[in-house]
Amino acid sequence: MAISRRRSRAFVAAALLTWSLGTAAVFGRGGGPLLAWKPSLGLEYLSRTIVWDEETRSSKLGASFALAGLEVQVFKSLTVSALAGYSFINWNGLVFRGLPFSIDYEAGSSGGFMAGGGIDAVVFTAGFWELGATGRFLASLGSTKKLTISGLNEPGALEGRGTWMRLEAGPVVAYKGFEGFSPFLGGQFDRLWGAFTLDETVKELSGSEEKKIKGKGSFAVIGGTRWEPGPSFGLNFQVSLLPAKKVGGGVSLDLGASLKAVVSF
């Protein structure tokens, strides 16, 4: 039963991905070539339930990041973007029991560079309604955080390195009937995965443990608005809600939010 449910979820995810990215690529050409450059700057916050140790344990991954992007409108209905930025990621709650001294990691945020890319397309419009497809891939490249272990008879040191990746894709319906702003609503396949490695040294004792993590839940509801006070400037505000089953039972609601400023040339 669990396998068939997983299969059907994977099927839905694959369908969404194919539809989003495929239609973005194919239907996005409809308007003919129209090259435009749009630099953007965005701030995002992400709180995500992650599972580890073969999905027997969970904690929250918190990330705040700033992304600079360059959006290129290659056709009237198709935009691709390259993204780069810096993130602060909080891995608190991971517990490393494979090290000589087990570690409950509550060391707060660590910084690291990010890179990624995206694709947005308008699939078709009907009156004030517009159906689009969006996809984005982000990779947090991580950085090393050095910590000390106190309370033991010999000095101890820890070195942590975390990386994560996120793939989002799905349809978005936007209403274009208002002057200057367009609310939108969509559903997204939202996959997050990564790893955090912790190295431990206490005098002659040493060990290393990699914790593979996976975002719990795969489907998010997104909503927001695009505000365009002028023809060459836009502000995008978006929130996402992602329900996830907790390891110990119950459901948690993971929240994401982003604010992005786009300038058109």
Next chain:
Amino acid sequence: MSIRLKFTTAVGLITLAAAVLAISGVRIRPGLILERPLVTSREAADRPDYVPGQILVKFRPQTQVVARAYALAALESRAIARLSRLDIYVVAIPRDESVEKMVAVYEGNPDVEFAEPNYLCRIDATPNDNLFQYQYALSNTGQQIGSVAGSPRGKASADIKAPTGWEESKGSPDVLIAVIDTGVDLVHPDLKNKVQGSGRDFVNNDFDAGDDNGHGSMVAGIAAAETNNGEGVAGVSWNSKILPLKAMNKDGVGPTDKVAEAIRFAADNGARIINLSLGSDEPSNTLRDACKYAFDKGVFIAASAGNGGAAVHYPAAYDNYVFAVAATDYNDARASFSAIGAEVDAAAPGVRILAPYPLSLTSPDYLPYAYGDGTSFAAPHVAGLAALIKSLKPSLSPTEIMNIIRYSADDVNADQFKGKDEFLGYGRINIEKAIIPLKIEK
């Protein structure tokens, strides 16, 4: 202590008799010297502490069997046993030759790697009371330790933090603790479900390692008594199994070859932890080789440091292979009898320790539990902790387990001797720090 004093005269008489017999050329049967009451290493220091008429010989590996036989025959000796895997012979020497002389002669043979007396190992403590359930060692709230008026009270938190540690692990049945001692009471309510089979008796050469002394049952119970069963005491590692190996006789004495053979047996039969609450003041290559054999097979060995208040005895002093355990009391102070030396790795409670006592040795009006003092009862606390660690992290080597226990110990005598010292090593063990995940905050 009063029991020990009571037997002092007897010890003297027996030693004198043994000496007279030796001088008159009568072969002293192994066992005669063993009829003494349990004594501490210090008390034992003045007499020859080895099996008369026997030595242990190890030939160099390249020495052919024929050459070995010739070497033995040339010195009118005969091999009465061979410690398998260790390749060490128990050799009977001519009755008119002294052990010391024959050791020197064998040492002079270039084919011989080493020769040494077959030293006697002794258990490190005598149970001294028969009361019920006050295990301050595991959790000390400052309670009265005993039901008898005048029983001492300990200092709160002078314990090994077992209850908190048990939240992380209660041990695994896959981690077998070999208790090499006087045997284990196989029918005791707190032990019968914990022993793996009926063990191995190297004293009587059979497969019934029952306890005719009491020491081994106490040691086994401290390490891994059946816990949460509504009666008796708790063991440090609730779920670990016990492999009873009897190498000490009913008086708590056993020759090195039996102890070495038991160590080898434990290592070859699945034990991941060995407890040796015994020792000898004399170093023994045989014992060292046996410990190395087990160590090389990934077995953690906890051994009592000794009760003489003097140097750490053997095998505890084999620093590379064995974890030497000193004793503290219910106030986290060093027990006065606890051995001293750089080899001491850490300490554990070893004063007024309550543990299972054999049913067959318990008076009808008493419960089958007794209090004991000695580093003998400190060592199994460490063996239990090692079992908890091994249960959680099976891939750790003995050295890594040693270091975890060392580095997580509480330096309870830091006001006098900061850091590792020769009295308590790194300090009194702390299960909580050793196994509960350490919280690392910003």
